[in-house]
Amino acid sequence: MLNIAIAGASGRMGRALIEAVTQAADLRLSAALERPGSPYAGRDAGELVGTPCGVIISTEPETALADSRILIDFTRPEATLNHLALCRARGIAMVIGTTGFSAEQKATIREAAEDIGIVFAPNMSVGVNVVLKLLDMAARVLGEGYDVEIIEAHHRHKVDAPSGTALRMGEVVAAALGRDLAECAVYGREGVTGERLPSTIGFATVRGGDIVGDHTVLFAGIGERIEITHKASSRATFAMGALRAARFLAEHPRGLYDMQDVLGIR
Numbered sequence: 001m002l003n004i005a006i007a008g009a010s011g012r013m014g015r016a017l018i019e020a021v022t023q024a025a026d027l028r029l030s031a032a033l034e035r036p037g038s039p040y041a042g043r044d045a046g047e048l049v050g051t052p053c054g055v056i057i058s059t060e061p062e063t064a065l066a067d068s069r070i071l072i073d074f075t076r077p078e079a080t081l082n083h084l085a086l087c088r089a090r091g092i093a094m095v096i097g098t099t100g101f102s103a104e105q106k107a108t109i110r111e112a113a114e115d116i117g118i119v120f121a122p123n124m125s126v127g128v129n130v131v132l133k134l135l136d137m138a139a140r141v142l143g144e145g146y147d148v149e150i151i152e153a154h155h156r157h158k159v160d161a162p163s164g165t166a167l168r169m170g171e172v173v174a175a176a177l178g179r180d181l182a183e184c185a186v187y188g189r190e191g192v193t194g195e196r197l198p199s200t201i202g203f204a205t206v207r208g209g210d211i212v213g214d215h216t217v218l219f220a221g222i223g224e225r226i227e228i229t230h231k232a233s234s235r236a237t238f239a240m241g242a243l244r245a246a247r248f249l250a251e252h253p254r255g256l257y258d259m260q261d262v263l264g265i266r
């Protein structure tokens, strides 16, 4: 049995993860963490998904993580980095699904992976990771002459934009075209923008309702266009990917990995 802790237990992803872990025969939910002041603190984590499991939601990671081998964290960047420091000190591996990190914060994650195993990926679904491979191939074959635009849509509660997945898609396409995303990204357009510069990669963000997560990469050429789209219809797809990542870490005691490594498609 692999002991798994979940941070952000009462969140949208936290609930999907509790359901997935408590249903997996080879995994045991060993801790459930929430932010200080959470109304869910002190309650049975299983109650959030309809089946009490005896794990009480804690706001004290220092004590709650004592029994855990892997922490799956889908929270906010600051919370993830606090958990990271603790996990690094205790030798607890981490699956990090949180998005919205700055470059500096990402460097901290990279550094911690010298001591512990970390899978860090903005999207844990198998489908999106296959799409990343398709994007690499499409960009290499199409080359210059096709304008690249990335459109993402998410639910009204999402706090970061563009999504981590959209940014990763941009990085993959930029790398395939020999560009640096930091230099060629255009985040939204307004007013008299002038004509589109050919070397740019544009991003457009939509927020509304309960959209789980849609991503489209458009390659627009002369006389034709290609759209590569992924639509998530349930958070279970992210949760199942996170569990695959946790099992992978049981065999990889240190180092920084993403879902391409977990799926063996790097």
Ligand SMILES: NC(=O)C1=CN([C@@H]2O[C@H](COP(=O)(O)OP(=O)(O)OC[C@H]3O[C@@H](n4cnc5c(N)ncnc54)[C@H](O)[C@@H]3O)[C@@H](O)[C@H]2O)C=CC1
Pocket (backbone or CB within 6 Å): 007, 008, 009, 010, 011, 012, 013, 014, 033, 034, 035, 036, 038, 074, 075, 076, 079, 096, 097, 098, 099, 100, 121, 122, 123, 124, 125, 164, 238
């Ligand atoms: N990598 C992937 O496949 C996916 C990544 N995400 C990312 O995961 C993150 C969470 O997404 P949602 O679950 O939709 O958000 P949410 O807002 O529903 O849940 C976040 C939870 O974290 C908790 N939290 C905040 N600070 C905390 C702390 N210090 N300790 C413990 N818990 C804390 C909040 O109280 C909340 O319950 C976002 O960054 C999102 O972009 C979401 C879906 C898939």
Ligand SMILES: O=C(O)C1=N[C@H](C(=O)O)C[C@H](O)C1
Pocket (backbone or CB within 6 Å): 099, 122, 123, 154, 155, 158, 162, 163, 164, 165, 166, 212, 213, 214
């Ligand atoms: O916040 C979300 O919901 C999601 N966030 C991830 C991201 O920012 O890419 C992944 C997924 O699209 C859902």
